[in-house]
Amino acid sequence: MAKWDEAYAKLRAVEGGYSKHPNDRGGETYAGVARNVHPYWGGWEIVDQNRNLPGFPDALRHLSSLERLVEGFYRSMFWSPLDLEYFTVQSVANEVLDSAVNVGMRRAVTWLQQACNALNRNESILGDIAVDGILGKITLRAANRIAQLDETNLLKVLNVLQGAHYVRLVGRDPRQEAFMRGWLTRVRL
Numbered sequence: 001m002a003k004w005d006e007a008y009a010k011l012r013a014v015e016g017g018y019s020k021h022p023n024d025r026g027g028e029t030y031a032g033v034a035r036n037v038h039p040y041w042g043g044w045e046i047v048d049q050n051r052n053l054p055g056f057p058d059a060l061r062h063l064s065s066l067e068r069l070v071e072g073f074y075r076s077m078f079w080s081p082l083d084l085e086y087f088t089v090q091s092v093a094n095e096v097l098d099s100a101v102n103v104g105m106r107r108a109v110t111w112l113q114q115a116c117n118a119l120n121r122n123e124s125i126l127g128d129i130a131v132d133g134i135l136g137k138i139t140l141r142a143a144n145r146i147a148q149l150d151e152t153n154l155l156k157v158l159n160v161l162q163g164a165h166y167v168r169l170v171g172r173d174p175r176q177e178a179f180m181r182g183w184l185t186r187v188r189l
Contacts (some may be wrong), residue, residue, distance in 0.1 A: 008071060018060055041073060042072060162186065
């Protein structure tokens, strides 16, 4: 079974700290939590209370109460709803969590389903699964089976799909190029 602590440590390493970039569609963010998308997240109160203090925004990283809220947010909003603790290969759980946080749960699960179908050896391992963006028992079973047999290639396909998504985003909106190099740190081939 996948471990939350390991997945979260990898996620937190790429999510960074405070940002308010004019081209970021999420607006103001802290540790990847976008204020425009999650305006009622409890961490915003702490950010606002510390906004005018010396050392802002770097000092935010040292506030354990804020870091606990970040961790709780990702666990309750992504890890638990996706049942990632039931993945039998840690690296796949880590990758699905990272993708879900960055591009949304439905898209991340769609990529997982596409990857499983692409690697099932013409249905000799298992039948094709529905590509519906829902991580149910069938998708979980398929992901665990493919990961056990072909972990390296499953991760490669997931990362190829993720990288292609970023290229399409920049192609549609060149202002997003400001984020491309950061996004590519999430694509590990």
